[in-house]
Amino acid sequence: MTSLDGNLFQQQEANRRRTTWLVIGFVLFFAWLGFGGDYIWALSSSHHPFPWLGILLTTGAIVTAWYSYRTGPEKVLWATGAHELIDPQTDSERQLVNVVEEMAIAAGVPRPRIWIVPDEDPNAFATGHDPRDSHIAVTNGLLRICNRDELQGVIGHELGHVKNLDVRLMTTLAALVGAVLLVRDGMGRMMGRGRLPVRSSGRRGKDAGPLLAILLALWVISWIIAPLVTQLLAMAVSRRREYLADAMSAQFTRNPLALASALQKIESAAAPTESIKSGAAHLCIADPLGRRLTNHEGWLADTFATHPPMSMRISRLKGMGYAQLKKEGGSFTSSALG
Amino acid sequence: MWVLLVLIVIVGLWVIAAYNGLISLKNQTVNAFKQIDVQLKRRHDLIPNLVNAVKGAMDFERSTLEAVIQARNQAVKVNASGPENVKQISQAENALSGALSRLLVTVERYPELKATGNIGQLQEELTSTENRIAFARQLYNDTATQYNTKQQQFPTTLVAGLAHAERADLWEIEDQAERAVPQVDLSRR
Numbered sequence: 001m002t003s004l005d006g007n008l009f010q011q012q013e014a015n016r017r018r019t020t021w022l023v024i025g026f027v028l029f030f031a032w033l034g035f036g037g038d039y040i041w042a043l044s045s046s047h048h049p050f051p052w053l054g055i056l057l058t059t060g061a062i063v064t065a066w067y068s069y070r071t072g073p074e075k076v077l078w079a080t081g082a083h084e085l086i087d088p089q090t091d092s093e094r095q096l097v098n099v100v101e102e103m104a105i106a107a108g109v110p111r112p113r114i115w116i117v118p119d120e121d122p123n124a125f126a127t128g129h130d131p132r133d134s135h136i137a138v139t140n141g142l143l144r145i146c147n148r149d150e151l152q153g154v155i156g157h158e159l160g161h162v163k164n165l166d167v168r169l170m171t172t173l174a175a176l177v178g179a180v181l182l183v184r185d186g187m188g189r190m191m192g193r194g195r196l197p198v199r200s201s202g203r204r205g206k207d208a209g210p211l212l213a214i215l216l217a218l219w220v221i222s223w224i225i226a227p228l229v230t231q232l233l234a235m236a237v238s239r240r241r242e243y244l245a246d247a248m249s250a251q252f253t254r255n256p257l258a259l260a261s262a263l264q265k266i267e268s269a270a271a272p273t274e275s276i277k278s279g280a281a282h283l284c285i286a287d288p289l290g291r292r293l294t295n296h297e298g299w300l301a302d303t304f305a306t307h308p309p310m311s312m313r314i315s316r317l318k319g320m321g322y323a324q325l326k327k328e329g330g331s332f333t334s335s336a337l338g
Numbered sequence: 339m340w341v342l343l344v345l346i347v348i349v350g351l352w353v354i355a356a357y358n359g360l361i362s363l364k365n366q367t368v369n370a371f372k373q374i375d376v377q378l379k380r381r382h383d384l385i386p387n388l389v390n391a392v393k394g395a396m397d398f399e400r401s402t403l404e405a406v407i408q409a410r411n412q413a414v415k416v417n418a419s420g421p422e423n424v425k426q427i428s429q430a431e432n433a434l435s436g437a438l439s440r441l442l443v444t445v446e447r448y449p450e451l452k453a454t455g456n457i458g459q460l461q462e463e464l465t466s467t468e469n470r471i472a473f474a475r476q477l478y479n480d481t482a483t484q485y486n487t488k489q490q491q492f493p494t495t496l497v498a499g500l501a502h503a504e505r506a507d508l509w510e511i512e513d514q515a516e517r518a519v520p521q522v523d524l525s526r527r
Contacts, residue, residue, distance in 0.1 A: 091458065091459070091462065094459070094462060095462060098462065098463075098465075098466035098469075099466075101466070101470065102466060102469045102470050102473055103473070105373060105377070105470050105473045105474050105477065106473035106474075106476060106477060107477075108366075108370065108373075108477050108481075148465075252473070254476070
């Protein structure tokens with residue numbers, strides 16, 4: 001517990017720093033693409049002194065990054081088709097609001113806004129910038145299959161992400177991935193039609209020698225792998241923080257076995273969550289795409305999967321639960337056990 | 339000479355950091371305590387509604403209801419005496435929790451009572467209220483423990499006097515019998 005508290009501050013700092021670096025990296029990457037293109041252009045023709053392309057792309061990247069950061073939470077919620085739960089009508093909605101209030105008290109953060117995703121597959125995610133501006137979304141399926149204790153565990157997990165400031169990094173990442181995918185699709189269409197940028201500079205590249213060819217190749221490759229790199233990043237940052245959020249949930253609820261049982265239920269319901277697209281996959285409590293890689297260990301899975309294997313998470317939570325059981329002298333009663 | 343100066347600056351910076359850390363924890367502890375208060379007040383306001391809702395149907399369980407009302411009034415009275423008496427407040431509130439969980443057990447015993455929708459809603463409200471208090475208390479205890487540990491640990495303990503740090507009382511459940519109150523699980527559907 002104390003180590004978790006010590007972790008919290010470091011984790012928040014790390015997430016702030018990583019968000020900043022992510023945005024800087026994003027802008028620098030596009031500056032490299034733009035000014036690189038200008039350089040090639042300048043080498044291949046003598047009458048192009050002003051780096052229009054570089055300035056254009058860099059400005060575009062800055063505007064995109066700023067816009068993505070500001071509107072990230074809205075965009076993510078909009079993309080999943082979630083609607084806000086303001087006036088709870090049914091029993092399960094009332095219970096959800098109560099559970100979120102309770103967990104916000106346990107975590108010592110203001111109550112996040114609550115959203116419901118109309119999807120029958122059980123899943124949940126959190127988004128926002130910081131605890132004062134945060135959103136928690138759950139699917140209808142989750143409300144249907146989870147009992148009160150299990151729901152508490154899941155909400156605790158999401159609030160762990162909020163308190164860690166994971167949401168800031170993850171949401172910005174999701175918004176940037178979305179923007180890059182949009183650009184890639186647009187460029188793909190343009191290239192398919194006229195091959196505008198590559199063709200015009202490639203034709204004159206003969207006399208500039210092999211250096212030019214290498215630069216050109218690098219530039220084109222960068223264009224192609226840009227979306228891939230962003231997605232890789234999304235995957236690489238996600239695995240460890242899922243374990244951490246699980247641990248924080250256990251700290252909030254003091255009932256790790258309930259979250260373990262919720263994860264088990266989510267796992268066995270494993271249909272892909274259709275309303276959550278790949279751009280926001282790393283935000284969810286369980287991999288919404290139902291990818292097989294998630295269930296593997298080793299560096300390959302560590303690099304490419306957005307979530308740790310469910311069985312590992314469950315066994316870690318059970319470990320915590322039994323440690324608690326032992327400490328309390330076996331008088332531990334939980335509905336999660338039954 | 340230079341070495342001495344650097345050393346003094348380093349020690350000075352550490353004192354500032356340790357002092358600020360303690361003050362921050364102290365304020366967090368006070369804030370966490372206020373949160374318990376907010377939740378307790380909320381419960382005090384909810385109880386009259388609850389009792390009114392079940393009074394008609396539970397005429398035969400008058401003693402259980404009266405115990406709840408009595409415990410509630412006692413808790414309100416002790417709470418009004420100020421936040422210094424953490425021990426007394428927690429005793430009164432624990433008594434109220436006990437009375438309420440006995441009421442819940444009683445309600446469980448009458449399925450016809452549960453069948454009316456209102457009672458189900460009230461049960462959910464009551465469960466949530468109890469949980470909120472428990473979680474607010476948990477946060478307070480965690481924060482206070484962190485604060486207490488920090489001010490006792492070397493070398494932060496050297497700055498504790500400067501920051502007027504004093505041990506914060508934990509909100510304990512003292513009565514063993516209270517601890518053994520049967521857990522009523524309302525979450526089953």
